[in-house]
Amino acid sequence: MNIQPNASDFASTLAKPGLHKSRVEAGRPFPRGATWDGLGVNFALFSANATKVELCIFDQTGTTELERIVLPEYTNEVFHGYLPDARPGLVYGYRVHGPYEPDAGHRFNPNKLLLDPYAKQHVGELKWDHALFGYTIGHADGDLSFDERDSAAFVPKSQIVDPAFTWGNDRRPNVPWERTVFYETHVKGFTQRHPSVPERDRGKFSGLAHHDVVQYIKSLGITSVELLPIHAFVDDSYLVEKGLRNFWGYNTLGFFAPDPRYMGSPFVNEFKELVSTFHHNGLEVILDVVYNHTAEGNENGPTLSFKGIDNATYYRLLPDNKRYYINDTGTGNTVNTSHPRVMQLVMDSLRYWAGEMRVDGFRFDLATILAREPTGFSEESSFLHATMQDPLLSQVKLIAEPWDCGPGGYQVGRFPPGWAEWNDGYRDTVRAYWRGDEGKVPAVAGKISASADLFNNRGRQPWASVNFITAHDGFTLHDLVCYNDKHNEANGEDNRDGHSHNLSNNYGVEGPTEDAEINNVRFRQLRNFFATLLLSRGTPMILAGDEFARTQGGNNNAYAQDNEIGWVDWNVTQDGEDLAEFVQKLIMLRQALPMLRRGRFLQGRFDEEIGAKDVTWMSPSGGEMQQAEWDDAGARCFGVLLDGRAQAEGIKRIGSDATMLLVLNAHHDVVNFKLPQAPGGRRWHCIIDTNMPNRDELVPFEFDTDYMATGRSLLAFILEPEDGYSLSDEAHQAFQHVSEAFRRAAAERVHIVRPDKG
Numbered sequence: 001m002n003i004q005p006n007a008s009d010f011a012s013t014l015a016k017p018g019l020h021k022s023r024v025e026a027g028r029p030f031p032r033g034a035t036w037d038g039l040g041v042n043f044a045l046f047s048a049n050a051t052k053v054e055l056c057i058f059d060q061t062g063t064t065e066l067e068r069i070v071l072p073e074y075t076n077e078v079f080h081g082y083l084p085d086a087r088p089g090l091v092y093g094y095r096v097h098g099p100y101e102p103d104a105g106h107r108f109n110p111n112k113l114l115l116d117p118y119a120k121q122h123v124g125e126l127k128w129d130h131a132l133f134g135y136t137i138g139h140a141d142g143d144l145s146f147d148e149r150d151s152a153a154f155v156p157k158s159q160i161v162d163p164a165f166t167w168g169n170d171r172r173p174n175v176p177w178e179r180t181v182f183y184e185t186h187v188k189g190f191t192q193r194h195p196s197v198p199e200r201d202r203g204k205f206s207g208l209a210h211h212d213v214v215q216y217i218k219s220l221g222i223t224s225v226e227l228l229p230i231h232a233f234v235d236d237s238y239l240v241e242k243g244l245r246n247f248w249g250y251n252t253l254g255f256f257a258p259d260p261r262y263m264g265s266p267f268v269n270e271f272k273e274l275v276s277t278f279h280h281n282g283l284e285v286i287l288d289v290v291y292n293h294t295a296e297g298n299e300n301g302p303t304l305s306f307k308g309i310d311n312a313t314y315y316r317l318l319p320d321n322k323r324y325y326i327n328d329t330g331t332g333n334t335v336n337t338s339h340p341r342v343m344q345l346v347m348d349s350l351r352y353w354a355g356e357m358r359v360d361g362f363r364f365d366l367a368t369i370l371a372r373e374p375t376g377f378s379e380e381s382s383f384l385h386a387t388m389q390d391p392l393l394s395q396v397k398l399i400a401e402p403w404d405c406g407p408g409g410y411q412v413g414r415f416p417p418g419w420a421e422w423n424d425g426y427r428d429t430v431r432a433y434w435r436g437d438e439g440k441v442p443a444v445a446g447k448i449s450a451s452a453d454l455f456n457n458r459g460r461q462p463w464a465s466v467n468f469i470t471a472h473d474g475f476t477l478h479d480l481v482c483y484n485d486k487h488n489e490a491n492g493e494d495n496r497d498g499h500s501h502n503l504s505n506n507y508g509v510e511g512p513t514e515d516a517e518i519n520n521v522r523f524r525q526l527r528n529f530f531a532t533l534l535l536s537r538g539t540p541m542i543l544a545g546d547e548f549a550r551t552q553g554g555n556n557n558a559y560a561q562d563n564e565i566g567w568v569d570w571n572v573t574q575d576g577e578d579l580a581e582f583v584q585k586l587i588m589l590r591q592a593l594p595m596l597r598r599g600r601f602l603q604g605r606f607d608e609e610i611g612a613k614d615v616t617w618m619s620p621s622g623g624e625m626q627q628a629e630w631d632d633a634g635a636r637c638f639g640v641l642l643d644g645r646a647q648a649e650g651i652k653r654i655g656s657d658a659t660m661l662l663v664l665n666a667h668h669d670v671v672n673f674k675l676p677q678a679p680g681g682r683r684w685h686c687i688i689d690t691n692m693p694n695r696d697e698l699v700p701f702e703f704d705t706d707y708m709a710t711g712r713s714l715l716a717f718i719l720e721p722e723d724g725y726s727l728s729d730e731a732h733q734a735f736q737h738v739s740e741a742f743r744r745a746a747a748e749r750v751h752i753v754r755p756d757k758g
């Protein structure tokens with residue numbers, strides 16, 4: 001248990017009548033933020049353009065301002081001071097003085113209480129009021145006017161924390177990239193309706209750390225849980241006016257503080273306890289982080305922190321009119337990571353979460369912005385250099401969302417070695433292929449091979465491609481096969497928001513249906529998507545709940561749906577539970593077959609030494625695909641032969657890995673697929689047929705057997721190893737591992753706790 005000093009002593013002392021102002025010492029300009037050293041607290045705030053900074057002390061509730069203290073020193077553009085006897089739990093904010101000259105980029109207004117950018121904890125919630133704005137709303141001069149109302153009653157406050165926590169024997173799982181399976185989820189959305197989680201813990205870090213929740217994730221085979229933003233964020237005013245909330249959290253206000261809505265009470269290290277619990281169960285914690293913009297918006301937005309501390313430094317402004325903001329994010333502002341102090345803020349935040357909080361990696365929202373210099377996106381940007389040279393950050397998982405809405409914003413495949421990237425091309429191609437679109441065979445062949453055209457450079461490996469079919473933004477996988485159109489009416493924007501290009505198909509009925517034939521097709525397509533994802537080269541990412549056919553009722557932009565639309569429904573149907581067990585088996589098979597995780601890209605070249613290609617693309621006739629077949633827009637069925645003899649890395653050995661055949665048939669009807677002939681009377685064994693998902697045994701086929709591939713189905717076969725090699729050979733081991741995976745899948749059911757199960 002973490003025991004913290006009583007901060008109320010210091011605050012109550014300040015409140016005593018007749019007390020002289022607190023003794024403040026010079027302190028130090030580093031580290032930035034409010035740092036407790038066991039005897040007092042050092043305060044340090046960067047501002048290149050401010051003239052004075054006042055530290056404001058509040059009572060424990062954050063409602064009453066007790067004292068204002070001018071930080072006495074200014075060193076290297078950092079205002080600083082030291083308060084002896086100050087303790088963790090102290091609630092504070094800043095008032096920053098300086099010029100109010102919007103045309104020059106300055107928006108200082110000491111009437112506005114500001115959050116410390118380095119605050120480790122926030123107290124209270126934002127309450128939307130005109131006093132939050134540095135200008136007077138409704139004034140004829142707009143944002144050029146100056147508002148004198150005090151905003152303290154309406155803003156959250158900063159709070160000093162004690163970092164002490166007993167980690168015990170905590171160890172990072174350090175899951176190798178080639179074995180990583182991501183699971184994207186939301187702290188509240190995943191646990192708010194979970195029947196095992198106590199009411200008090202639902203929607204919080206403690207709920208996500210609940211035994212049954214962790215065991216479910218673990219039983220599925222997931223290695224790394226990617227959490228939607230947990231940094232303190234703001235509910236947009238226009239959402240509050242409509243009775244909605246910013247559910248996803250992509251509106252950050254504090255880069256160091258967990259959002260209070262995910263915590264049960266102050267002074268409880270709930271997030272650290274979550275990380276420790278996940279690590280104990282072999283699970284990594286990945287944070288989705290938003291450093292590209294803040295919640296302060298453009299020139300018409302509120303003054304909450306950065307804007308009032310040093311607007312001209314923290315944000316990218318138009319060079320010819322600094323009153324206005326560069327908006328590469330689509331949210332009103334863009335954080336200026338080209339400035340060394342702003343870059344330092346981002347790097348300090350990352351090191352805090354990777355070091356003090358022990359997270360295992362980061363997914364960077366709109367990462368192109370972070371790597372964009374004034375001259376444009378650069379693989380040699382200061383941000384990318386900073387992360388890759390850092391001894392801590394270079395050792396955790398770094399994942400880019402490699403696009404934004406700025407100039408040259410789409411940069412998939414251009415991040416440097418050491419980075420992985422979300423591959424939206426994989427998503428769109430696989431969706432279109434299984435929908436039955438024409439001419440998609442060449443494209444899908446490239447995507448399931450880890451998109452070598454994008455990532456096979458500079459020594460990058462297949463894991464650099466993070467493959468996904470669904471993510472938080474868009475349809476769930478269930479809705480992808482149930483709706484032709486988005487249904488976002490609940491968002492209050494007349495269904496205008498969200499993408500319209502979903503590459504979806506309802507197979508005859510929009511939304512739920514009792515038609516058994518349609519439902520059979522839909523669930524087979526779900527299995528096709530999962531089998532494609534988990535048998536592809538690259539790093540797979542699953543959206544939480546997709547594995548048991550979670551729905552959002554056709555809403556493909558549930559960013560504001562902090563309700564039953566956005567929350568995972570654990571009342572899983574039997575079909576959903578069967579699907580989850582199928583996904584579990586696929587993950588087991590993926591981990592059992594080294595060829596799916598090799599660190600080299602497939603080349604398709606003939607190796608004379610072993611007399612085989614690493615990959616051969618097969619036509620349904622059993623032969624290698626010819627150019628005319630690649631060019632055939634009507635082709636929807638093909639095979640992928642992965643020869644184990646050419647899959648080994650380093651010294652090649654015959655029988656060094658299993659040989660596998662995948663057959664993908666996106667045609668609506670049956671296709672007769674001739675299995676390629678194997679030498680020595682060896683047989684193919686069927687390990688996956690999405691038309692028969694409950695098969696729990698290897699089914700052998702003679703080499704000359706034609707397999708009737710059901711319309712819209714995926715098949716996977718593994719070849720018996722050659723005779724005459726010991727069971728220590730990797731090919732025999734791989735075959736045995738597959739057999740073991742089948743036995744485990746039959747014995748270890750996914751740990752779903754449904755309401756009707758108790």
